[in-house]
Structure formats: structure tokens, C-alpha cells
Amino acid sequence: MKDHARFTFLVGGKAGTGVKSAATAAAELFRRLGRRSFQNDDYQSLIRGGHSFSTVTSACHPVFSQYRRADLAVCFDERSVDAHRDHIADKGVLVYDQDKVEDADGIGLPLSELAGEYPRPDLMLGVGALAVLGAAIGLKQVELAELVGDEYARGKQDNLKYAAAVYEKATESLKGRFELARTEEDFTNIGGNEAVALGAAAAGLDLYFAYPMTPATSILHFLAAHGPDLGVVAVHPENEIAVVNMAIGAAFAGARAMVGTSGGGYALMQEGFSLAGMTEAPLLCVVSSRPGPSTGVPTYTAQADLNLVLNSGHGEFPRVVASPGTVEQAFCLAADLLTLAWRFQVPAVLLTEKHLSECRMSLDFRPDRPAWAEPVTHAEGEFRRYRITGDGVSPLLFPPSDEVIKWSSYEHDEAGYTTEARPGITAMQDKRLAKAATLEQAVGELDTVRVHGEGPLIVTWGSTLMSVLEALEFGGIAARVVQPLFLEPLPVRRLAELRGRKPVVVEQSATGSFARLLRERAGVEPGAEIRQYDGRPFDPEELAARLKEAL
Amino acid sequence: MKDHARFTFLVGGKAGTGVKSAATAAAELFRRLGRRSFQNDDYQSLIRGGHSFSTVTSACHPVFSQYRRADLAVCFDERSVDAHRDHIADKGVLVYDQDKVEDADGIGLPLSELAGEYPRPDLMLGVGALAVLGAAIGLKQVELAELVGDEYARGKQDNLKYAAAVYEKATESLKGRFELARTEEDFTNIGGNEAVALGAAAAGLDLYFAYPMTPATSILHFLAAHGPDLGVVAVHPENEIAVVNMAIGAAFAGARAMVGTSGGGYALMQEGFSLAGMTEAPLLCVVSSRPGPSTGVPTYTAQADLNLVLNSGHGEFPRVVASPGTVEQAFCLAADLLTLAWRFQVPAVLLTEKHLSECRMSLDFRPDRPAWAEPVTHAEGEFRRYRITGDGVSPLLFPPSDEVIKWSSYEHDEAGYTTEARPGITAMQDKRLAKAATLEQAVGELDTVRVHGEGPLIVTWGSTLMSVLEALEFGGIAARVVQPLFLEPLPVRRLAELRGRKPVVVEQSATGSFARLLRERAGVEPGAEIRQYDGRPFDPEELAARLKEAL
Amino acid sequence: MRNLKTPAENTWCPGCGNFGILSAVRKAVARLEDEGVTASRLAISAGIGCHAKIFDYLALSGFYSIHGREMATVQGMKLANPDLSVIAFAGDGDAYGEGLVHLLFAAKRNADITVVVHDNGVYGLTTGQFTPTSPEGFKGPSTPGGNVERPFNPLALMLEAGATFVARGYPGSLDHLADLIVRAVRHRGCSFIDVLQPCVTYNDTYDRYNEHAGLMDDTPATLDEALARARQEDPLLLGVFRDEDKPTFHEKLMPDRNPVRDRLDRASRIRRMTTLYNNR
Amino acid sequence: MRNLKTPAENTWCPGCGNFGILSAVRKAVARLEDEGVTASRLAISAGIGCHAKIFDYLALSGFYSIHGREMATVQGMKLANPDLSVIAFAGDGDAYGEGLVHLLFAAKRNADITVVVHDNGVYGLTTGQFTPTSPEGFKGPSTPGGNVERPFNPLALMLEAGATFVARGYPGSLDHLADLIVRAVRHRGCSFIDVLQPCVTYNDTYDRYNEHAGLMDDTPATLDEALARARQEDPLLLGVFRDEDKPTFHEKLMPDRNPVRDRLDRASRIRRMTTLYNNR
Ligand SMILES: Cc1ncc(C[n+]2csc(CCOP(=O)(O)OP(=O)(O)O)c2C)c(N)n1
Numbered sequence A, B: 001m002k003d004h005a006r007f008t009f010l011v012g013g014k015a016g017t018g019v020k021s022a023a024t025a026a027a028e029l030f031r032r033l034g035r036r037s038f039q040n041d042d043y044q045s046l047i048r049g050g051h052s053f054s055t056v057t058s059a060c061h062p063v064f065s066q067y068r069r070a071d072l073a074v075c076f077d078e079r080s081v082d083a084h085r086d087h088i089a090d091k092g093v094l095v096y097d098q099d100k101v102e103d104a105d106g107i108g109l110p111l112s113e114l115a116g117e118y119p120r121p122d123l124m125l126g127v128g129a130l131a132v133l134g135a136a137i138g139l140k141q142v143e144l145a146e147l148v149g150d151e152y153a154r155g156k157q158d159n160l161k162y163a164a165a166v167y168e169k170a171t172e173s174l175k176g177r178f179e180l181a182r183t184e185e186d187f188t189n190i191g192g193n194e195a196v197a198l199g200a201a202a203a204g205l206d207l208y209f210a211y212p213m214t215p216a217t218s219i220l221h222f223l224a225a226h227g228p229d230l231g232v233v234a235v236h237p238e239n240e241i242a243v244v245n246m247a248i249g250a251a252f253a254g255a256r257a258m259v260g261t262s263g264g265g266y267a268l269m270q271e272g273f274s275l276a277g278m279t280e281a282p283l284l285c286v287v288s289s290r291p292g293p294s295t296g297v298p299t300y301t302a303q304a305d306l307n308l309v310l311n312s313g314h315g316e317f318p319r320v321v322a323s324p325g326t327v328e329q330a331f332c333l334a335a336d337l338l339t340l341a342w343r344f345q346v347p348a349v350l351l352t353e354k355h356l357s358e359c360r361m362s363l364d365f366r367p368d369r370p371a372w373a374e375p376v377t378h379a380e381g382e383f384r385r386y387r388i389t390g391d392g393v394s395p396l397l398f399p400p401s402d403e404v405i406k407w408s409s410y411e412h413d414e415a416g417y418t419t420e421a422r423p424g425i426t427a428m429q430d431k432r433l434a435k436a437a438t439l440e441q442a443v444g445e446l447d448t449v450r451v452h453g454e455g456p457l458i459v460t461w462g463s464t465l466m467s468v469l470e471a472l473e474f475g476g477i478a479a480r481v482v483q484p485l486f487l488e489p490l491p492v493r494r495l496a497e498l499r500g501r502k503p504v505v506v507e508q509s510a511t512g513s514f515a516r517l518l519r520e521r522a523g524v525e526p527g528a529e530i531r532q533y534d535g536r537p538f539d540p541e542e543l544a545a546r547l548k549e550a551l
Numbered sequence C, D: 001m002r003n004l005k006t007p008a009e010n011t012w013c014p015g016c017g018n019f020g021i022l023s024a025v026r027k028a029v030a031r032l033e034d035e036g037v038t039a040s041r042l043a044i045s046a047g048i049g050c051h052a053k054i055f056d057y058l059a060l061s062g063f064y065s066i067h068g069r070e071m072a073t074v075q076g077m078k079l080a081n082p083d084l085s086v087i088a089f090a091g092d093g094d095a096y097g098e099g100l101v102h103l104l105f106a107a108k109r110n111a112d113i114t115v116v117v118h119d120n121g122v123y124g125l126t127t128g129q130f131t132p133t134s135p136e137g138f139k140g141p142s143t144p145g146g147n148v149e150r151p152f153n154p155l156a157l158m159l160e161a162g163a164t165f166v167a168r169g170y171p172g173s174l175d176h177l178a179d180l181i182v183r184a185v186r187h188r189g190c191s192f193i194d195v196l197q198p199c200v201t202y203n204d205t206y207d208r209y210n211e212h213a214g215l216m217d218d219t220p221a222t223l224d225e226a227l228a229r230a231r232q233e234d235p236l237l238l239g240v241f242r243d244e245d246k247p248t249f250h251e252k253l254m255p256d257r258n259p260v261r262d263r264l265d266r267a268s269r270i271r272r273m274t275t276l277y278n279n280r
């Protein structure tokens, strides 16, 4: 078989057996071959056992999704075989651990037996899967050894030995089964949450406050590990309410602060979000969604928090909400939102989903792209925190200072002292309304709506963009995909172009909240709606079929 | 002067000097005369001092608002005189405490001096105000004594003596200045929050959980005092998060539970609200709004929490939101919402405002009107908490029981056990969607949109209804006032009748959130918008002028 | 006798201390049933985390709550129907972090509930971050340089807060733990058991506890003595630190009332409401 | 020396204990300025309640926070800029109820903040409901039949939680209180002062405190001794119960760093990011 334009590698097994790291290593392998990839990790809310699998789809062109049907699937147990046996590509192959799986339609290899001689055999299976991949794509033994050495540095010697043994066995049945084209291109594989962390850091993030919550947790882990390098301190306080209030306190003292959580944690931050609105505290919140309501399905994906996020906090005040469609957009958007939050002294939300947060994809990483978050600062003369200005933005000043700097949760006068008087209340409400107008205009000048391709219209948002793009690629479908990057202020004028054109709306929501937003806020009546709300991202093949039908 | 069709009594002074209770006693006086009244208390967020005033407007017909311009204003201090001197009705009079106020355009009386001989003179001024009112409307001395005896039972003898002395003095200058018509009608003066508590109790409320927060606090106080009489236990836990979670736990055990708070406390309950959505816990939340965002202006009024309330909680799930326009509606609606919450096992919100919560008005109190909240209960056979039924409603059963009853915040199967499987997730999302449809239909069959009068169209909601009705009455304006009682599910079909008819929309929101709801959800484009967002309810005179201009 | 098995697949890591807790609970429920506390009268709750999965593994009625709030959930259940015996299964992240305030207030008001904390010193389900009981220096993914906070002593805090039954158990001493649970459930008032739960994946403390934990054979006579023993590190004492008989919250708040059982019917309410307003 | 007067009208009830606290703070700030802690380096916060109005009455920079969260607010300030000395003014409803978890965690991690609790035993601003420190039997509008909960002993809780400076003050002993505040602010680490604050309107405790409060003239040598004295009711002791020198949270979390002052500039970040990814 020759030059697979697109190649999907899947590894499946119990949680805790190195499934995910094998996939990450495979993506690294593809990178070394000059191939771009998209990695998706499907795992349950448990630590050991159950069934988890990771999929890496790679190609010489950009890839925007995993595929359900694998060219090469390596399964460590019965359950994995059961889950994936029906999703093998036409010329694909299922490889299984013959020590764990009775008999299957594929190739059995003694993965466990070969691992048996090492101290923690179950932790080596991932290396085995990588060796199988190496053999199947005709990787040279030395190339494999180099990769394994880099990716599995702990217990390196054992890993190398084991990899060699599996490689040898696998070569017998699989050698060169798949020939993959290579390129000379260079790029970086980056995860969605990692990109958010990097984007914010590049724009000047000083402090990251978070309480662990899937699927936002890896931002915390990344910044705890790499923050010191990048000038960011990561703080893990007692709960989400502490998180948001500490972040606001930090902003008062002049620090660019960000928080991250999922729907439930964000729900707990609602009082704090409103506090940011009233005090005009610059604050960036990352919300990574999973299926709800409530605890829901913690390790899966959904776009079900749109309504809460767009309407966060009691009272009325300006805010910015935007949602990235790709890892690259996540990097730039985190920076842009931090910048907007500081420029306009508003709370901002980067709304994303498990699907983007926890995917990894190849991109041309350009740390120098983002702007730098800088507020309008007080220069001279008497300082009044809430000075009424034409655009509603009051210059900032930070302690220590000889001026008295008062931020207040109460309705306040320009100096920040409590007011209950009719004119005082109206004046500050009007100031915030003025700022909302300024903000709307400024956002309107950004590239708020991204358009991809030409053809009949599809509208989508967030990480579902990637599913749509890949489905179009897969299906060879021509379409014009419109993706509002900003959701609040909603770029109504730009979206208005879609009115009467009956676009197909694609989203991962049970109620169709995005279609409702389009219909109600922008007056765009969908021609058809494609929804999926089972926690799984769309599969490009399935989605392509549904799109063909709908377009 | 003869038969004032409408008579406004105002009493103003420092907080803690009996301003509010004098107004309540005045309303009781009017009641005894067969006159209906509307009482509004305007007070600051402080305990002693400052400036507070209460207004009681009374008439022989229903009254829906206080009036800014008073026929009789009794002011205890300079600040009150300053605040009200310009708002005396054409034939009205300002009476002031000549011991505290230098000289004013009105009638000075030695209110403090006469109180001087009693132990706590400042606490007696309210009695003095009442005596002034009595004299001014030609009340007989015995009638006054009876009233004072009933309303000021503590220190009764002193109060009676003091009232007599003030009455005598006041009679000299005021005697019979206002002649008020009387009727033989009988009714009750009830406060907004009191009505909510009563309505819920009448529908079967068992437990009320709340943490104090203005302007919802008086529900807690009322039920703490009178709950034992009515079969309701009031519980005041450590914070709002405990409140909502205890209430949900109580619902699991079969108790009809209600919680009450204002915007900030409600923001804290968002995670719990979503929990109620997922577990399908019947829960009634009362949210009484004040100007926000954040702490805002705690003791004043606003309609600024609409967006948060309509979009509460992360994830997607059915809920009911409704807002009463009058005290009578508040009574019935609290009962209806408790009933709906239990019938459909959904969280429900009674959204109201300080203006309604803390007003008192005359009504024909009919405790037997509300229905009784009863769930669909499991009869026989195997019990499954989340049994999938045609209408999405699963019959309930409560412990103790030999059946296993599992409610869960995780996505679950019919028996309530956690599921992460694709079909399991979709099935329960579909169940909740089915219930949403059932609920929408059921609500659609209720009297969801109230229509008052005939003429050009006005649309309003919540307590602003009262302001509008009174303004029409005052201005002699004919109009058809449309008031959606239910806001979610929004009675879109009924509101659709307004499309293209360019109604005037009246609300107390800075951003016009209700107008936006009408425009975006119901397709009703306002012809004009009237907004006020200074924390004060509309004054009927001012509003009448604005309505005349807009209609 | 109720069979507590459920259809849910157990997904704890092999060797996890939670298995021992589950066994102890099963034993305890059997004994409680023998002693007349029927399984039908038990109602359980749980937070979110590895510990909380016990909810799905017990065929007992209950409410799978959210992270840190199960202590409030069971207090609500108890107030609604005081005939129920309620148990909250909590994690250490849950009960000593996110929801600490509810735990302490349950103690303060002597709410008649039982809280069993699966204290494994980590956020297990979110992959091993430090918790309020992790020692200084603990390396987890949010503290790669080591936890810089001093751990709480949950027993001491609960003793201070007023819990009337305070105990420490260990699944390695299974019968003892089962016994603690029986006593806690039977105890009138706020019962609290901190269970030393090894997490084999992120914080394997079996060796430490097997070596350093020791059973007490009496209950300290005074609060001071209880505190002193609760603070002791070697041996780490297992047993009951406090067992006091005091009136409980629901008894004091609504003497002799059971809101659900004694619900006032519609007619009575209307009558009473009418009376209330006529007498005004 | 900064003049701390502000344009805000004071709206406390005449005779309120908060006036004394305000005076003590004014004195303390003056003394701190003398000792080199300039007013410009102080940053304050407050919850919501009568106590919190002190925010408007002090010409100091700060953040008027929300009910129960001011302890988190000041921790955020301190982490952003450790050069600041931060003070949270809290109510007893605030700090011991709504936001208790933040107070205890500040102690646990020895956050370098000062918390001054205006402990008046009522929710003053919401008209006199019981709080976590109200005695059993206290009649407020939410407990007309009397509070049925045992009060917390906040000093004991904070001592258990690990606060390194724990004190009790009384505005009736004004200079003593001012002195406590000075010491608390100067103390490195979590400083906590429970101030016995009479609320003349809802809980007038002047007589009780004037009669039963007494100054300690030493600091207890041990934690046990501190706890014993904190629990003592007559005399109710005023003074410092604990004053320990321990590394603080920010020092341990980010040794020698001040995120705001030492912000890494754009070019350095880009460079480091590039290096990080090239070396991968
Ligand atoms: C409000 C909220 N924040 C965060 C989470 C994510 N979360 C799930 S389990 C968990 C930690 C649980 O730790 P612990 O309570 O110690 O339980 P364990 O898993 O160790 O048994 C967290 C933080 C959540 N579910 N809800």
C-alpha cells in the first residue's frame, strides 16, 4: 500500500496503561517525519481500568480532527478490541495483545508476555504500541530507539529493550504495511490548554489561579510546571470562590490574572464575576466545557455552557466572551482577551470545550504574535478610580501610591466611595453603558468572524469548527464556514450578512443554544441544524455525511 | 377641602426613628376607613441615621403605587424637609418637627419636645406622625387611641399619652384639613415578601432555607416568626451554598423546599441550580433584585437580574421563571411555581424586585386560591428514579422505602447510576428535552400573559406593572398593558400577537434587558422604550408624562 | 437483610483503600440492620471524587451530590425527614477544602448526620494534586515544587467546632472501621470519621499506616485529652476521640416535628392562615 | 503623615463599637507610618456589613469586596505585590460564616495578611440575625425562638488552623487595640484579631465586656496554653494568644519574587517560550 494521505493510529486499553502517552509519542513520531497530526484522548472519569483510547490522525497537510476509523489500532485488552473492531479502515489492521485477548480479527502480538520480564509490565504497553506503529510504517530500528529514548526517559534501558523486542515481533507480520509520506516541514505539537496558557503568558500573564477541574486542569498543571520559566506564578487555592476573588484582588494590585475552570466551577464564580463587572476589574476566565448539567460527564465534551457564560453574573455590565476554533486560535485568543480585559477593565471569558482543551495538534508556533496587555494608566493630576470619561474607561493606578485608590463592589462615585443617590447611581450605570459601547466598537474592529472556504454556508463555533473543517476535507465538500470567534459583544453586523441565507448550523448542544443565539441575536435563521450531544466530538466521516445531506 | 380621591401620606426622618412602622400604621388606619393603600419604604443601607422615608398612598379604589408628591408629609429632621419640600401636592402640607428643623414652609409642631418626657423619645416620633395624620384627616381621638394601642403595643400607655398630646397640638393647625372618603369594604394589607411566603405555604411548603440578603430577608423573618403556625420550618444556614444544597437534599427526602435571596446570593447558588436541573429536583428559588452589579445599591430596586435568571446554571435543562406584577400575583405565583416545580421536577424561580418585595398593598386575601403542590408518585412495580416516560416526567418515591432511590449529579441511567456511554448520555439529554417540551406546553396552558385595559400597547413585567397601571390611572391614559407573567418558558405564541405593533416597553433596567428579550425571543420590536435605573421605582406622575409622550 | 450489591462496575484502582471502606460500610449496614436500623431508613450522599464512587456501589437510597456540598445535602435530608439516618461520604479535598464550611457548621450545630471522610491526602480523581491534609513538600501536578502549606488536622478542627462524635479509622483495621461506622450512625448528633485511606496511585500510605497507626482502647475523657491525642503523630491513633450526648440541631430547631411525615394538610393551612389574618 | 479622613458620611449608629475600631486603626496607621510602614504601602479590604463601612472612612487604598470574600481578596493582593501590607476588615457573619473557609486557609498557609474581625455577634447591616459567634438562645429575627447553635470560638479555630498571630481586642481598650493592629500588620504571616465589638442596636455588650474582659500581660508559651486561654470566658482575655515566626505563603510559593514589580517583559517571555519549545 502506498502513501496514505491521511493515517490514523489508535491505541486503546485500560486507563493507567500508557495509552495517552503512547499517542503523544506517536504524534511526536509523525512530527519527526514532517507530518502534522491531531490527537484526541478519550478517557473515562477513573484512574485505573475501564476503557480509554487515544487517536492520532496524521497527514502532510493540516489535520483538524481524529477519525473514528483507524488504519492501525493497537488494543491492549478485550474491551478495546470490542470497542474498535468495527472501526478499522478499509485497508487498516487491528493489532492486539494476544496475552489478554482471546482471539480477534487482526494480528495478535505477545505484548504483555514480552513486558513480563520488567518491573512494571503494565506501564510498558505504550512503548509496545509505539514499536508496533514503528514496524507498521517501516520506521528504522534506530529511529524508533531514538524516539523511545526521548519520550520514555524514565527506565530508558528497559524501554529500549522492550521496544526492540516488540518491533522485531511486529515486523514479522506488519513490516512496511503503511508507507507514510514525509515532508521537511517543521512545526510544534501543542495541546489546547497549553496554548491558552502560552497565549496568556505571551500577553503578560502574571498570576494564574485555579482549582482543579476537568477539562481545564491541565492549564494549572502546565503553568505550575512551566510558569517559573515564563514569568507566571500558578496558585491552587481552596476552592473556585477563593480563586476568582484572589484573582480580582491581584488585579487591583496590578497583576494580570487569569482563572480557569469548567462549568461547575464557573457557576461558583458568578458572584465574583459580577464583582469584577462592578469594580471594573480586568479578569480573564477560561471556561472549558464538558457535558452538563451539574457533574455531568466530566471527561467528555460539549458546548452546553453558552447561555450561562453569555449571561454571567447578576446585574448589568459589559464583558467579552470569545471561543477559539483551533489550538492556534486558542493561543492568539487567550492573549487578545487578556489584552481586551486590561484595555477596557472588564471581565473576559475564553469559552472552550474539552475537545479543544485536551486535543493536541500541529501548528506553526509563533510566540511573538500576541500583543501585550496594557491598561490605560493615570498620568498626572488628581486620581479618581472611576473618573467619568468619554469612552467610559478610567485610567488606572496601582498601589503603592500616594493617591488613594478605591475599587468598590458598591455603587460608587468617581472616587470610589459608596453612593446611594439617584444621580450617582445613574451616572455610574451610564459610565458602564458608555464603556460597553466603546468595547463593542473596539471588538467590532477586530477580526471577530472567521471565514473558511467557499460554497454553501455553514455556521459553527468553538472546537466544532475543527470537526467541520475536517469533515469538509474528508467529504471533499466545498462550503463557506463562518465562525464567530467573538460571542459577546456578538459581531451582529457581520453576521447579519448571513440573514436569509439559511446556513447549516453545527454544534454540540442538545438545545441548539448557538442556533438560538444566531436566530435571536443576529436574526440568522438556520436552514438546518446538526447537533450532537453524547459527549463525543463529531467524527469527520459521520459529520461529512450529515453535512452532505443538509447542504 | 373635600374628598381626596387619592391621598398620599409621607413620613421621613432618620433610620431608626420609626418611619416605616408609622407608615404601616397609617396603612392600617386607611384600612379601617375602608381605604385601600400602597406603601413604599425608601431607606438606605444603614441602621441609624441617614434619610429614610415611607410613603402611603390611599384611595377608595385599588392603588398600585406610592406617589412622590405627598398630601401630608411629616418630616422629623432637616434632611427630610430638604428632600420632600419640593414634592408637596398642590393642596398638601408639610409638617415638621420644630425642635429639629429651623424653619420651613409648612407647619412646625413640637414633636420632639412633647416626646421628651418619655424614656426613648426618638422611638416615639412615629406615633407622633400618626397623630398628625389623625388630626389632619379629622379622625376622632378615640379612633386614634385605638389604632395607636393596637399598632404600638409596647409602651402602650406612653404612646397613648404622647399621641393625644400631638393630636391636640396638630388639631390646632390641621384639623380636618383633609376629608377622606370611607367605604365599608374589607381587605388585608400584605407585603410582597409576605405574600410570597404565604403563597408557598398555602401550596404546601415544608421548609424554607435562606441566608439574609436584602430585599429577600423579610421572607425569612416572616417564616421564622409565623412558620410554626403555617406548617413551615425556616432554616438560616451558614451561607447561600448551604442554603441551596440543603433545600435540594430536603427535596430528595420529600419536603417542599424553597430558598430566597437577592442577585449576589443567587449567583452563589448557580452550581446548586444546575444540580437541581440534573437531579430533577423540585426547587423554588425566590430572587428579589436590587441594583447591581455586585453589592450595588442594596436597599433599592432594579430589574437587572433577568439575564442571569433566565440562563442560570451550567449545562442545559428545563426550568421555569416567572415574575409577579402585584402582591396578589406574588401570592398566587409562589404557589403556582411550587406546584410546577413539583409537578415537573424542575427548578423554578420567582423573580421579583425590592419594589414588590418590600411594598405593602391592600388586597382581598384568599388563602384558599392556590393549588397544592403534588408530584407524580410511583405507584407499584420496580422503581427507577429516572424512568424514561413519554412526557419526560419520572414518578417519584421518597425514603424510607424498600426500593433503592438514587438521585445523581452525574449523567445517569434510569436507575440513577452513573453513565458515560454515548447512548446513555443521549437518552437522558433527550428525556430532559422531552420534559422541557411537556413543561412548555403545560405552562402554555396557564394564564401566562396578563392583559390590563384597552388602548395603545404597553408591555412591561414584574413590579413595573404596578407603576404603569398607576401612571395610567393618574394620567387618565387609556392603554392595553401586556404583562408576561411567565418568562421561561416564554409564552412566545401569545406575545407574537404584539409583533409589528410597536408597543412601548417599560422597565427598570439600564440595558433594556426585557426589551431585548421581547425583541429577540418573541420578535416584538418596541416602538419606544422607557427605562429608569436609579434604584427608585417610577413615580406615577413622571411615568404618566413619559407614557403620554411615548404612546 | 438488603443485598448492597449494585449493577455499577467498580472502577477504583486495584488495591485502593476505598475497597476497604466499602467493605466496612457493607459490614456496618448489616450490623445496623441487625440492630434495627433498616437499610430502607438509611440515606447516603457523596461528593465528587474517587471516594464518591461508593455511592454507585451501595444499593442504598441517596443523592449523589457535588464537590464539597454533600454535608449540606444530608443536613437537608435530615431536616426534611428526621426519621432517616443520613451518611455523607466525603473526600479530603471535598470536606476539608471546597466544602469545609459546611462540615464545620454541621459540627457547630450538632446536626444529626454522619460524615465519613476518605482521607487520602490527594485529589484522586483529578489526578493527584495536594489536598488540605497533604504534608508540606508533597509533590503533585499543581505543586511540582512541593506543597508549601501546613496540613490541617481535621480531627482537631472538628473537635473545636463541636462535633459530638469524632473518630479516626483505617480500612487496614476493617472490623474496627466497621464498628466506628456503626457507632457513628447510631450516635445522635454530628458524627465524623476521618478514614486514613491509602491511594495506591498517588499517595500510597499503606506502609506508613501499617507501621505507625495504632488502636486506642479508650475514649479520651476530656476535650483537651482528645485534642492532644488527635495531634499525636506516632503512633497515629485510631478510635473514638469524642463521644458526647447532646441535643441535636433538628430536635432543637423543631422539637418533635418531622416536616415530611407530619405535613400540615391544605385545609389546616388555609384555616390557620385565615385565623392568622383575622386576628391581626 | 497621611490624613485618613474621607468625604464619606459616617452612618454607624451613635455609640457603635465600630467607632472605636476606626479610631484604633487611625492610631495604628499613624504609628505604622512612624515605624516606616507608609500609608501608601497599605492596602485594605472589607466584606459587606456595618463593619465594612470602615472602608469608606479610611483614606487608604483598597478594594471594597463582597460578603465573606475579603480574606481571599487580600491574599490575591499580597501575591500580586508582596511589598504591600494588606488588611482585611471583616464581620463575624462574614469571616466565621459565609467566608470561613478563606479565613482558615489563610491561617493554614500562613498568608501574610492581617484580618481584623469586628465581632459583634450579629449580622448588623441585615438587622440583627444571629451569627456564628452568637450565644445559644440569642433571639434575632431569623431565630425568634432563640439560636439553637453552639457558637464557634474563632480564636481556637484559628489557632488550630495555624494562624501565627492570634489576638483579641476591644475598642473599650483603645490603645491596646491600636497596639494589636500595629503588631498584626508588622507580623510576617497570618495575623488575626478578633475584636469584641458592641453593637448598640442589636447586641449591646458594652457592660458585659467592661465587666468581664481583662488584659493579658503575656503571650501564652504553648499552643495548648493559648487554646486554654482562648476558651476562658471569665475574664474574657484580651491580648496576644500566639505570635510565631514562620515562613509565609508567598515567600515559600515564589521565593524572592514580586510578580508585579519583577514582571518579565515581553521580549524575555518570547525568548523563554521559544527556548522551551526548541528544547523539547
Ligand atoms: C466545583 C467543582 N470543582 C472541581 C471539581 C473537580 N473535582 C472532581 S473530584 C475533585 C477532587 C476530589 O478530591 P477528594 O475530595 O479528595 O476526593 P478523592 O478523589 O481523593 O476521593 C475535584 C477537584 C468539581 N467536580 N467540582
Ligand SMILES: Cc1ncc(C[n+]2csc(CCOP(=O)(O)OP(=O)(O)O)c2C)c(N)n1
Residues within 6 Å of the ligand: B211, B212, B213, B214, B240, B264, B265, B268, B295, D047, D048, D049, D050, D051, D052, D066, D067, D090, D091, D092, D093, D094, D095, D118, D120, D122, D123, D124, D125, D126, D131
Ligand atoms: C452573598 C451575600 N449574602 C448576603 C448578603 C447580605 N448581607 C450583607 S451584610 C450581611 C451580614 C453582615 O454581618 P457581619 O459580617 O457580621 O457584619 P456586620 O454588619 O455585623 O458588621 C449580609 C448577610 C450579601 N451582601 N452577600
Ligand code: SF4
Residues within 6 Å of the ligand: A047, A048, C011, C012, C013, C015, C016, C017, C018, C050, C051, C120, C124, C125, C198, C199, C200, C201, C202
Ligand atoms: S486514584 Fe487513588 S483514590 Fe482514586 S481509585 Fe485510584 S487508588 Fe483509589
Ligand code: SF4
Residues within 6 Å of the ligand: B047, B048, D011, D012, D013, D015, D016, D017, D018, D050, D051, D120, D124, D125, D198, D199, D200, D201, D202
Ligand atoms: S447596627 Fe450595630 S454594628 Fe451596625 S452600626 Fe449600628 S451599632 Fe454598629
Ligand SMILES: [Mg+2]
Residues within 6 Å of the ligand: C049, C091, C092, C093, C118, C119, C120, C121, C122, C123, C124, C131
Ligand atoms: Mg482525596
Ligand SMILES: [Mg+2]
Residues within 6 Å of the ligand: D049, D091, D092, D093, D118, D119, D120, D121, D122, D123, D124, D131
Ligand atoms: Mg457582625
